[in-house]
Amino acid sequence: MNITVTKPFTPPIAEFQAYLKGIWDREWFTNNGPLVNELELRLKDELDVNHLLYISNGTIALQIAIRALDLKGEILTTPFSYVATTSSIVWENCVPVMVDICKDTLNIDPSKIEQFITPRTTAILATHVFGNPCDTEEIDLIAKKHGLKVIYDAAHAFGTLYKGKSLLAYGDIATCSFHATKLFHTIEGGAVVTSSPEILKNMAMMRNFGHTSATEFGGLGVNGKNSEVHAAMGLTNLKYLQDILATREILCRQYKLNLTNLPVVFQKILPDTQYNNSYFPVIFQSEKILLQVMESLNLNSIYPRRYFYPSLSELPYVNNQTSPIAEDISRRILCLPLYHTLSSEEIDMICRLIKRSIRY
Numbered sequence: 001m002n003i004t005v006t007k008p009f010t011p012p013i014a015e016f017q018a019y020l021k022g023i024w025d026r027e028w029f030t031n032n033g034p035l036v037n038e039l040e041l042r043l044k045d046e047l048d049v050n051h052l053l054y055i056s057n058g059t060i061a062l063q064i065a066i067r068a069l070d071l072k073g074e075i076l077t078t079p080f081s082y083v084a085t086t087s088s089i090v091w092e093n094c095v096p097v098m099v100d101i102c103k104d105t106l107n108i109d110p111s112k113i114e115q116f117i118t119p120r121t122t123a124i125l126a127t128h129v130f131g132n133p134c135d136t137e138e139i140d141l142i143a144k145k146h147g148l149k150v151i152y153d154a155a156h157a158f159g160t161l162y163k164g165k166s167l168l169a170y171g172d173i174a175t176c177s178f179h180a181t182k183l184f185h186t187i188e189g190g191a192v193v194t195s196s197p198e199i200l201k202n203m204a205m206m207r208n209f210g211h212t213s214a215t216e217f218g219g220l221g222v223n224g225k226n227s228e229v230h231a232a233m234g235l236t237n238l239k240y241l242q243d244i245l246a247t248r249e250i251l252c253r254q255y256k257l258n259l260t261n262l263p264v265v266f267q268k269i270l271p272d273t274q275y276n277n278s279y280f281p282v283i284f285q286s287e288k289i290l291l292q293v294m295e296s297l298n299l300n301s302i303y304p305r306r307y308f309y310p311s312l313s314e315l316p317y318v319n320n321q322t323s324p325i326a327e328d329i330s331r332r333i334l335c336l337p338l339y340h341t342l343s344s345e346e347i348d349m350i351c352r353l354i355k356r357s358i359r360y
């Protein structure tokens with residue numbers, strides 16, 4: 001059996017089927033159905049946030065967030081994230097301006113933000129990379145001082161608490177992804193979170209084609225809804241959240257124990273964080289060593305992924321920007337396999353192979 005970087009959490013099929021039976025009985029598949037409503041309520045409760053909308057996926061969530069804040073011009077963002085963080089900015093006709101990252105936390109470096117602010121800057125869009133909180137205090141201060149909006153791409157952040165609050169509670173808007181590869185998933189799906197009732201109203205309208213009622217439109221919208229079947233998967237999986245978080249903590253602890261004393265660096269998690277262990281990234285001393293490790297693992301049917309490579313500053317539609325730290329880290333970082341059913345024997349085997357190939 002292949003060991004891949006991630007595998008979706010698969011709940012007991014009977015529990016999912018029970019929800020499906022209800023969907024069949026009601027003959028209600030999408031358009032703000034009862035399961036979508038229930039999932040939104042349960043997620044708000046779980047995360048203890050004011051307003052949350054369930055969205056078709058994390059990318060549309062980002063695009064709706066940018067639109068709902070009416071952002072124009074330049075958006076300061078991180079080069080070290082999944083491509084959707086940058087592509088949604090460009091898709092919404094704004095210009096991404098890359099601010100380099102901190103080499104320890106892998107998040108946008110607040111001390112480098114201000115030098116990139118121009119009269120055209122309207123917002124900061126930062127990713128809580130691998131679920132590690134950005135320095136939200138510093139980012140907030142800078143945003144307030146310059147009148148900028150803040151969006152967090154919190155696609156990895158579900159389950160992380162920062163200063164006792166869900167990481168999704170930070171920013172003017174936080175977006176999340178519930179894609180099958182994420183810690184908590186609804187197969188495809190995402191969310192937008194805000195504490196502002198006005199922003200919520202705007203996003204709710206935009207999620208549903210701009211409708212404000214069956215016959216009225218409040219503005220431009222898109223189809224950002226999600227279905228009853230996806231919500232059913234979310235409701236089924238939500239019951240296992242604590243179990244998922246606890247298992248990942250054990251797996252990551254084992255990885256760390258096995259890999260200490262090797263010339264590898266782990267991501268530094270911000271203090272005051274209850275971390276969700278959503279990924280297990282390892283930074284090697286050189287790209288050459290990383291490729292050696294990859295080759296040896298691949299030969300044994302183990303498939304880690306180069307998250308995130310290449311650096312988004314190197315995208316063809318991002319012009320003339322360099323982010324030396326992100327570009328360097330991108331070449332040397334590997335996310336090791338991490339999923340609910342990964343066994344401790346498999347972790348031992350992965351670590352043995354890594355040790356052996358580093359020694360070459």
Ligand SMILES: *Cc1c(COP(=O)(O)O)cnc(C)c1O
Nearest residue numbers: 057058059082084155177178179
């Ligand atoms: C997964 C991911 C997204 C996109 O989410 P989808 O639900 O797949 O559209 C955006 N940003 C980051 C950082 C991600 O990891």
